[in-house]
Structures are given as C-alpha cells and as structure tokens.
Amino acid sequence: MTRSSLFTLAYAVVLGAAGPLAACAGNRDAAANSQSALAASNLSETQRASTYSDAQIQAFVAARTEIQQLTPGQTAEEQAANQRRITDILQRHNINGVTYNAIETATRTDQALANRVAAASVGSSFTDAQLQAFVAASAEIDPLNRELASATPERRTQIAAEIRSALDRNNIDLQTYNGIAARAQADQTLGARIAQLRAAQTRPSDG
Known part of the structure; x- marks a missing residue:
C-alpha cells in the first residue's frame, strides 16, 4: 500500500468545506460576491496557500469548528448577528477574515493544504473502530476516486453522493475519514x- 493510496477522498474534501464567511452568516448573494472579490483581490495569498504556518492552520480549524455550528440567518438582523459572532470567533482564534477565506478557498485546489487542514481537524489519536471504518469505507471510495479525472460533471455529482453513502454505511464522518x-x-x-487492518479485512475467513 503506497502512501498516496491512503488519501482517498480529495473530492469530498471540497464537498465538505464550510464555505466563505458570508455564506456562513446566511446571505447567499453576499457569499457569491465575497467569493468573486476574494478571487480578484487576494489571488496572491491563495497562491501562497502551502506556506501557511501550522499556527494559522490550527486557528483556521478552531474557528471553522465554531462557525459551522452557527445557524444561517434568515433575516437581515439574524445575518448581522451571525456576522458579529463570526467576527468574535475570528478574533478569539487570532485569524482575520481574509486569511480564513483564503485558506478555505485554497483547500479546494491545493491538495497539500487540504491534507494539512484535514489532519489538524481530527488530532492524532484514533480508535481501532475508527480505523476499521476508514478501511471499509476506503474500499468503496478508492474505485470512485479513480473515476474522477475522466468523469463528466453529472457523474462527478453521482460520485459525490456515492462517497457520502459509503461514509454513512461505514459510520465514519467526512472529517474523520x-x-x-x-x-x-x-x-x-x-x-x-491501517495496512494491518486492511489485510485482516481482505483475508478469507477460516472455514
């Protein structure tokens, strides 16, 4: 088993992203405008994505965890309240909105950065049950990922749904996987x- 074969869910990383801060606050139109402005004004920061420090990655992950718990606002007042909460969260974790959005956006195209964010999100200690679930899910997900390079947009959407189903069947969430x-x-x-567990799962049972 090669190291490259262990990371089997690059496409689902994108699907599981929190989205830009405007979307988290609840205003979808503002989110679209925010993404356009971010792409135009902060391209150089996105291009430097892989140079983010471990402290910045940890701050991003900690802030994202809290931001994802917010309920999207439906009214202008609720959205404004969420924006204030987001500002407080970012300040508490010592990360500004530009850096947060740049990291979130860059993880969609920078695999090395996506790996660092994923690793920082779950710590370093895993139970055998989690690893067994990972191995079982990866057996279903690996073939799907191999289709991605040549898949049509419609098929990519189907693959995304199949990946999520595989995670659900094996009782492991996207972040942990x-x-x-x-x-x-x-x-x-x-x-x-992981190699030992994979070998055990593929070994024919006695009798």
Whole structure:
C-alpha cells in the first residue's frame, strides 16, 4: 500500500468545506460576491496557500469548528448577528477574515493544504473502530476516486453522493475519514496500523 493510496477522498474534501464567511452568516448573494472579490483581490495569498504556518492552520480549524455550528440567518438582523459572532470567533482564534477565506478557498485546489487542514481537524489519536471504518469505507471510495479525472460533471455529482453513502454505511464522518487519510501519509505507525487492518479485512475467513 503506497502512501498516496491512503488519501482517498480529495473530492469530498471540497464537498465538505464550510464555505466563505458570508455564506456562513446566511446571505447567499453576499457569499457569491465575497467569493468573486476574494478571487480578484487576494489571488496572491491563495497562491501562497502551502506556506501557511501550522499556527494559522490550527486557528483556521478552531474557528471553522465554531462557525459551522452557527445557524444561517434568515433575516437581515439574524445575518448581522451571525456576522458579529463570526467576527468574535475570528478574533478569539487570532485569524482575520481574509486569511480564513483564503485558506478555505485554497483547500479546494491545493491538495497539500487540504491534507494539512484535514489532519489538524481530527488530532492524532484514533480508535481501532475508527480505523476499521476508514478501511471499509476506503474500499468503496478508492474505485470512485479513480473515476474522477475522466468523469463528466453529472457523474462527478453521482460520485459525490456515492462517497457520502459509503461514509454513512461505514459510520465514519467526512472529517474523520479525511483526517485519518491525511495523518497516515506522514505517520508511518498509523499507516502500518491501517495496512494491518486492511489485510485482516481482505483475508478469507477460516472455514
């Protein structure tokens, strides 16, 4: 098993992203405008995505965890209240909105950065049950990922749904799956545990 084969959910990382801060606040039109402005005004920062420090990645993950818990506002007042909460969250974790949005956007195209974010999101300790779920899910997800390069947009949408179904069937969430995959690329001990579990799951049972 190669290290590259351990990270098997690059496409689903994109699907699981929190989205820009305007979307988190609840205003979809503002979110679209925010993304356009971000692409135009902060391209150089996105291009430098892989140079973000570990502290910035940790701050992004911590802030994102809190922001994802917010209920999108339906009224202008609710959206304004959410924006204030987001500002407070960012300040508490010492990360500004430009950097947060740049990291979130860059994870969609920078695989190395996506791996770092995934690894930082789940820590470094996993139970055997989590690893067994990862191995079982990856057996279904690996073939789907191999289709992505040549898949049509319609098929990519189907693959996304099939990936989520595989995660649900194996009782593992997207964040944990991607976190295990990312950690295993750099942690030889974790990679060895996964290899052992994979071998055990594919070994014919006695009798």
